[in-house]
Amino acid sequence: MARKAAIIGGGVIGGGWAARFLLNGWDVAVFDPDPQAERKISEVLANARASLPALSDIPMPSEGVLSFAGTITEAVEGADYVQESVSERLELKHRVFAQIQQSAPNVLIGSSTSGFKPSELQERAANPGSIFVAHPFNPVYLLPLAEVVPSPRNPPEAVERAKDILRDIGMFPLHVRKEIDAHIADRFLEAVWREALWLVKDGIATTEEIDEAIRMGFGLRWGQMGLFETYRVAGGEAGMKHFMAQFGPCLQWPWTKLTDVPEFNDGLVDLIAGQSDAQSGHHTIRELERIRDSNLIGFLRALKDRNWGAGKVLRAHDDKRKAALHAEGKIGDGAPLVMAHLRVLPGWIDYNGHMTESRYLFAGSETCDNFLRLIGADMDYVAGGHSYYTAESHVMHLDEAKLGDALTGTVQVLGADEKRLHLFLSILKDGAPVATVEQILLHVDMKAGKSCPAAPEVLAKLMPIAEAHKALPRPEAVGRHVGQRKS
């Protein structure tokens, strides 16, 4: 039976939590008095459905059931976990905790608070030990980080249980060992934000110029190496010690001494908001969210291929789910495997106004690559000198894919032996094929440049799937050559 999460407060962050839990197979009950909450959450959910599955290389779990509760009591009834995401006001959060604990005194309650310490949240609570900080990052359904901040009143086993729940929905719980205002990451964000406000207020840079300074340079570095590893490399061969010797004196210079905050008044708000409108006002917020999400998918997939940073979390999540699916006998159970989810992007459209022909093969390649990862022929395997090479492909174009369409790639194994793999890939829109790709792949010793048997651990995963797929009907298109008439 699906586990249940109660989401109290369904705004930007609550909506993101709801989407992450739902797409990871949890049932979700939301309570938010805002009459617009249901519409807003359905829009966030649509964005999440279009993006999160693209990070997974194995079939996603069946989506949980979403419900909207009329009261907090109704929302938390039977909940295995509660995530509080109401507005950032301490007295409101206290009131909400009291209501939750009246109906569910022992349930774990993670708070999304950006700045309050857990001991502040726990003040006057009936059961303080079950309230802790689980601070996420927007968009919650794509970014893995959740800062988990306990106070001394939280029993360690309860904190570990909460971290396991967060891992279950693909997150990276970062245990913050000492409670502090604004935790770890928001301390940085506030420092950067404060400096940016000064730069705009003093007329040194516009909002757009500041964004270019981040996204063309150090922002890209931070996303994959963070701060200390980046600076270690910047120290050259002598590493961190040399970096500190060279740049240590700057700590005394004026450029690192701006710690006061510009006066927060209407003038500053209008200046920043006006520049931001000029910079990005031609996009709606939902459009910006979709641009952000598809960029994040690209970054995260690259990191996943390299098993680095946030990509490691994605791999570990797949591996855990893959093991569970094997244990439940759900992998290799005789159905074509759903191996890819893609969204048709603007650059894929040709002069005929539909998806250009090479992208159907691209969709097939993505589907096939995900299948190869599933059976263990992944980047580590390739780094070890073995891989599958495609020897032959036959693409059939059956229907049109248009801009924005959601496509799903499935794999049916038609045959396999130690060296060969015969696949039938279907690229589906709304469940019907827009293209099929029949492929023969050869297992190769890359150094010798010759075919050779696949590793036993790969065959151990491949063969049960091939065996189970023998029971599937053979697609009519298999073996069909170009121009052949159907009879």
Ligand SMILES: NC(=O)C1=CN([C@@H]2O[C@H](COP(=O)(O)OP(=O)(O)OC[C@H]3O[C@@H](n4cnc5c(N)ncnc54)[C@H](O)[C@@H]3O)[C@@H](O)[C@H]2O)C=CC1
């Ligand atoms: N927006 C952001 O970038 C991030 C915000 N957070 C934290 O997440 C929490 C929520 O922030 P946002 O989602 O941005 O705010 P928001 O304003 O988008 O959503 C807050 C929601 O709480 C609802 N609410 C108010 N009183 C309520 C009650 N008594 N019961 C249930 N719902 C109630 C409101 O109707 C609203 O929909 C805050 O604690 C914030 O610090 C954490 C990470 C990032």
Ligand SMILES: C[N+](C)(C)CC(=O)CC(=O)[O-]
């Ligand atoms: C601006 N903020 C303090 C609410 C930001 C966060 O808490 C985290 C984020 O997503 O940037």
